Amino acid sequence: MANKTIDPAELPRLLELACAxxxxxxxxxxxxxxxxxxxxxxxxxxxxxxxxxxxxWGYPKIGRIFQLKTGLAAQLDAPFWIEEKIDGYNVRIFRxxxxxxxxxxxxxxxPFTTDRLTDFINPAVFAEHPELVLCAEVAGPGNPYNEGSxxxxxxxxxxxxxxxxxxxxxxxLPQQDxxxxxxTFGLPGVPQFGSRRLSDWEEIGALIMRLNREGREGLIFxxxxxxxRRVKYVTGNSNLSDIRVSDTSIQQLPAEYFMHxxxxxxxxxxxxxxxxxxxxxxxxxxxxxxxxxATVRQFRDHHKVFHTFRCRFRQQANAExxxxxxxxxxxxxQVRQQRLAEEGDYYLLEFTKVxxxxxxxxxxxxxxxxxxx
Amino acid sequence: MANKTIDPAELPRLLELACAxxxxxxxxxxxxxxxxxxxxxxxxxxxxxxxxxxxxWGYPKIGRIFQLKTGLAAQLDAPFWIEEKIDGYNVRIFRxxxxxxxxxxxxxxxPFTTDRLTDFINPAVFAEHPELVLCAEVAGPGNPYNEGSxxxxxxxxxxxxxxxxxxxxxxxLPQQDxxxxxxTFGLPGVPQFGSRRLSDWEEIGALIMRLNREGREGLIFxxxxxxxRRVKYVTGNSNLSDIRVSDTSIQQLPAEYFMHxxxxxxxxxxxxxxxxxxxxxxxxxxxxxxxxxATVRQFRDHHKVFHTFRCRFRQQANAExxxxxxxxxxxxxQVRQQRLAEEGDYYLLEFTKVxxxxxxxxxxxxxxxxxxx
Numbered sequence: 144m145a146n147k148t149i150d151p152a153e154l155p156r157l158l159e160l161a162c163a164x165x166x167x168x169x170x171x172x173x174x175x176x177x178x179x180x181x182x183x184x185x186x187x188x189x190x191x192x193x194x195x196x197x198x199x200w201g202y203p204k205i206g207r208i209f210q211l212k213t214g215l216a217a218q219l220d221a222p223f224w225i226e227e228k229i230d231g232y233n234v235r236i237f238r239x240x241x242x243x244x245x246x247x248x249x250x251x252x253x254p255f256t257t258d259r260l261t262d263f264i265n266p267a268v269f270a271e272h273p274e275l276v277l278c279a280e281v282a283g284p285g286n287p288y289n290e291g292s293x294x295x296x297x298x299x300x301x302x303x304x305x306x307x308x309x310x311x312x313x314x315x316l317p318q319q320d321x322x323x324x325x326x327t328f329g330l331p332g333v334p335q336f337g338s339r340r341l342s343d344w345e346e347i348g349a350l351i352m353r354l355n356r357e358g359r360e361g362l363i364f365x366x367x368x369x370x371x372r373r374v375k376y377v378t379g380n381s382n383l384s385d386i387r388v389s390d391t392s393i394q395q396l397p398a399e400y401f402m403h404x405x406x407x408x409x410x411x412x413x414x415x416x417x418x419x420x421x422x423x424x425x426x427x428x429x430x431x432x433x434x435x436x437a438t439v440r441q442f443r444d445h446h447k448v449f450h451t452f453r454c455r456f457r458q459q460a461n462a463e464x465x466x467x468x469x470x471x472x473x474x475x476x477q478v479r480q481q482r483l484a485e486e487g488d489y490y491l492l493e494f495t496k497v498x499x500x501x502x503x504x505x506x507x508x509x510x511x512x513x514x515x516x
Numbered sequence: 517m518a519n520k521t522i523d524p525a526e527l528p529r530l531l532e533l534a535c536a537x538x539x540x541x542x543x544x545x546x547x548x549x550x551x552x553x554x555x556x557x558x559x560x561x562x563x564x565x566x567x568x569x570x571x572x573w574g575y576p577k578i579g580r581i582f583q584l585k586t587g588l589a590a591q592l593d594a595p596f597w598i599e600e601k602i603d604g605y606n607v608r609i610f611r612x613x614x615x616x617x618x619x620x621x622x623x624x625x626x627p628f629t630t631d632r633l634t635d636f637i638n639p640a641v642f643a644e645h646p647e648l649v650l651c652a653e654v655a656g657p658g659n660p661y662n663e664g665s666x667x668x669x670x671x672x673x674x675x676x677x678x679x680x681x682x683x684x685x686x687x688x689l690p691q692q693d694x695x696x697x698x699x700t701f702g703l704p705g706v707p708q709f710g711s712r713r714l715s716d717w718e719e720i721g722a723l724i725m726r727l728n729r730e731g732r733e734g735l736i737f738x739x740x741x742x743x744x745r746r747v748k749y750v751t752g753n754s755n756l757s758d759i760r761v762s763d764t765s766i767q768q769l770p771a772e773y774f775m776h777x778x779x780x781x782x783x784x785x786x787x788x789x790x791x792x793x794x795x796x797x798x799x800x801x802x803x804x805x806x807x808x809x810a811t812v813r814q815f816r817d818h819h820k821v822f823h824t825f826r827c828r829f830r831q832q833a834n835a836e837x838x839x840x841x842x843x844x845x846x847x848x849x850q851v852r853q854q855r856l857a858e859e860g861d862y863y864l865l866e867f868t869k870v871x872x873x874x875x876x877x878x879x880x881x882x883x884x885x886x887x888x889x
Contacts, residue, residue, distance in 0.1 A: 206886030217884030374886060398771035403889060409808040410881060413816075419805040421798050427805060428797030435782040436792060443786075508783060511590030513579030513747060516776060 148312050149186075149198060157185065158193055167193070172252050173464050175239070179250040186313070190250040194239050199276055200313040202233055202248060202306075205363065205373045209410045211351060212344050214374065221368040224318050225336035225347065228375055229303045230293050230360040230384070231282025236260055237310060238269040247288075254468060255287045255454055258461035263302035268328040275324075278306035278315075280333065287454045287465060287494075291388035294358040299455055303333045305363070315371060338367060352415060355380050379411035387430035401431075438501065442509065448501040451481070455489035462492040469496070521685050522559075522571060530558065531566055540566070545625050546837050548612070552623040559686070563623040567612050572649055573686040575606055575621060575679075578736065578746045582783045584724060585717050587747065594741040597691050598709035598720070601748055602676045603666050603733040603757075604655025609633055610683065611642040620661075627841060628660045628827055631834035636675035641701040648697075651679035651688075653706065660827045660838060660867075664761035667731040672828055676706045678736070688744060711740060725788060728753050752784035760803035774804075811874065815882065821874040824854070828862035835865040842869070 149157065158178055161167035166184035170177055170192075180191040180201060190201030208214025215223075233248040234256050243266060245256035268275065283300035284292045304325060307316040316324065325332045339347060351362060361377030382404035408427075412419065438448050456462040462483050469478040473496065482493040508514070522530065531551055534540035539557035543550055543565075553564040553574060563574030581587025588596075606621040607629050616639060618629035641648065656673035657665045677698060680689040689697065698705045712720060724735060734750030755777035781800075785792065811821050829835040835856050842851045846869065855866040881887070 204888050206888055208884060208886055209881040210884055213882060213884030214886070215884070218886060398775040402771040402774055403887075405804055405808060406877075406881075409805060409812055412805070413809060413812045419802065419809060421802075424801030424805055425794050425798040427801035428799065429792065429794075429801075431778055431800060431804075432782060432785070432792040432797060435778065436786060439782055439786045504779075508582040508779075509586060511581060511583055511586030511588070513581055513587070513591060514776075515577050515579055 151196060151311075154193075154196055154198070157187075160184070161187065167191075170251065172254070172468055173460075175242075175244070175252055177252070181249075188313075190246075190248050192246050192250040197239070198311050199235055199237055199246060199250075200308055200311075201250065202235060202278055203313075205375050208374050208376050209407055210414055211348060211376055212414070214376065215344070215347075215364065216341055218374045219341070219364060219366045219372060221366050222338050222340045223367055224338050224365040225350070226305060226363045226365065227334040227336070227354070227359065228361040228363050228377065229280040229282050229305075229333055230289075230291060230381065231280040231300075231303070232286065232288045234279050234281055235308070236264060236277040236279060237275070238273050243269055251468060251472065254461045254464035255456065256281055258456045258458055258465075259300065260302065262457070263331055264304075265328045265330060268324070268330060272324075274309045276308040276310060277304050277330070278308060279304045285454050287452050287469075289388075290450055291384055293360065302331050304330050305333045318365065318367065333363075336362070348415065351376070351378060354378050355411075355415075358384065377407065379408045379415070379417060382408040382411070383426060383430055386427070387434065439505065439509075442502070442505045446506070447497050448505060449495040449497045451493065451495050453491060453493045455486075455491055457489065459483065459490045462490050465492065466494065469494075474499075524569060524684075527566075527569055527571070530560075533557070534560070540564075543624065545627070545841050546833075548615075548617070548625055550625070554622075561686075563619075563621050565619050565623040570612070571684050572608055572610055572619060572623075573681060573684075574623065575608060575651055576686075578748050581747050581749050582780055583787055584721060584749055585787070587749065588717070588720075588737060589714055591747045592714070592737060592739045592745060594739050595711050595713045596740055597711050597738040598723070599678060599736045599738065600707040600709070600727070600732065601734040601736050601750065602653040602655050602678075602706055603662075603664060603754065604653040604673075604676070605659065605661045607652050607654055608681070609637060609650040609652060610648070611646050616642055624841060624845065627834045627837035628829065629654055631829045631831055631838075632673065633675065635830070636704055637677075638701045638703060641697070641703060644701075645697075647682045649681040649683060650677050650703070651681060652677045658827050660825050660842075660865075662761075663823055664757055666733065675704050677703050678706045691738065691740065706736075709735070721788065724749070724751060727751050728784075728788075731757065750780065752781045752788070752790060755781040755784070756799060756803055759800070760807065812878065812882075815875070815878045819879070820870050821878060822868040822870045824866065824868050826864060826866045828859075828864055830862065832856065832863045835863050838865065839867065842867075847872075 158167060161180065161184040162178065164184060166182040167178045167180045170179045178193040180187055180189055183189050188201035188203060192199045208218060234245045234253060236243060236245045243260060245253045245260055247253050264277065280303045281300050282292050282303065283296040283298065285299040286292065307321045307324060308314065336350060354361065355378035358380055359378065360381045361375060364374050366372040385404050386401055442448050466478065466480050477497045477499060478494060480494050484491055531540060534553065534557040535551065537557060539555040540551045540553045543552045551566040553560055553562055556562050561574035561576060565572045581591060607618045607626060609616060609618045616633060618626045618633055620626050637650065653676045654673050655666050656669040658672040659665065680694045680697060681687065695705070709723060727734065728751035731753055732751065733754045734748060737747050739745040758777050759774055815821050839851065839853050850870045850872060851867060853867050857864055
């Protein structure tokens, strides 16, 4: 990755231009005001956020390979580090004045992650290194964004730091420096599988098959080179989980969501010699039908399709900010607080998100509407 | 349907305008020259064809209901005729000079249907009524367009007339007139289930469940009224068949193809009280995985993804015209004649159609290419 720091003297003009071109927008949540990049502009990617003269670079997209052996050979040149890919949501955590904030992939301040990060991230790291930005996956059944979560997180959420950046810079800390930093401050990292080469392909194949059996999502490969290229590769079973989780939102996600996952599953099966056994076929069919039927029945009962989320907060005010930011982003009528109550050391927020497209389509169809196809 | 005949004096100007607006294009096959409507223009729908001053109206789209009971109630006012919907391709058959020609839905002359129609359609109907246009479904494993076909047609193809129009007119013959015409000339019609009302809903429900068990596609409802409104409704199993047949073309069809069918299946199950049994789930999973795996393996063996079609022709020249028109429509490299040989009273044409998108995508993925999603 090229080192493209920004000349501080150029920054105000750059941000002004990005706003004029509609690639950045002013955002406000509570007392925090910032600019959020809704698209890439010059060297700044989508999801970049600017707090005054501090820029938090957007996290780059990582390409996906569908076939392990040819994919690694075609995409990576040097030895590579192997890390687990965790099925959660991507945040960037950084210090802003006296606060430690968390940004979502799209550059929104996340009140939930911001509230909970001190449960997982030792703030001393920012006292000593105020310029650092921790890139982490937050996963678990108590998260406010995703329906699915890894099977090894039984409740609430966990944090997994997988990269470290610096303010005003796009580059990542070298692998060894990051691992040392995590160790020094006792920060939770993603599981590491060490450095390997292409010739270790059989060992990597055995590793992915183990993750597949354990219901884990997959691997990230990080080239040990100045360009620090990365690719991702997921297990066959992670596609089944994605389908299972998301068929309640059958019309919410693009249809490609499902077909791409079925294609990934099939390429995975073909490469790793997995047969379409009756059990596997039944599991796929059940994944597709089960949730979709539940959705139709939910619509019959409630005249809308929605998901219920339950998240723990340390501070009540952050739960309220969470409702506020989701109302702004999804439309006030689509997000509804069901409950906010003290429970042990936490405030438990329970809220529903309506899926407007599914709700609209099912309403049309079940009322006897027609479709031309 | 409004009666919108064309004033013959206006026709040349209308066709000229349609060509200028790029809604109609000159087409030529063998000795036949005509204009084909690639989009709708004024009162003329897509698929309309003009042979000199004779216009063959495009066959209109029929809306689909997803739910039987509410759908019939919402869409139809009067008693309605019920007919079987046959899983084939739609043609319009008419007399042009000394020839009897068949047009596809999109308005192309189909050399296969044109060649074979005298095996099924008594030409006396055109001797006596030269102005008629027979709208028919052609179905069976020996068809040149669709991979799937109804289970009750063991080989070759069959013709099923379901509507009759007149040249230069968009209207359909009234139901009784059509049935009388078919009887008079011994023409094959679609299976008829008589006239019913909304209050016959339970009987209609039992009928669709019987068709579902028999692996048949579904029903067309034709309102017995001047507006002659139609809707279609398919069985749950027809969605499974569609998925099974088309997953060899997983990236060829829009992804919505699959998701819409799964949604239809689920709404059907919910309305008719069908549970997602292990057998049904397995069948859906097998439908999705089986063909997709075969596709990946076909690509490994042949470096492309293709289907093989086998069709019987009466005349060798028509088989050659069929190859010619498909080459023009799909690109010369995509359609390849494998064999053309006399076999009994027929010439058997065997040809392959390459699926370029699937071929391109699998080539990219299996070579280790990456995708950003």
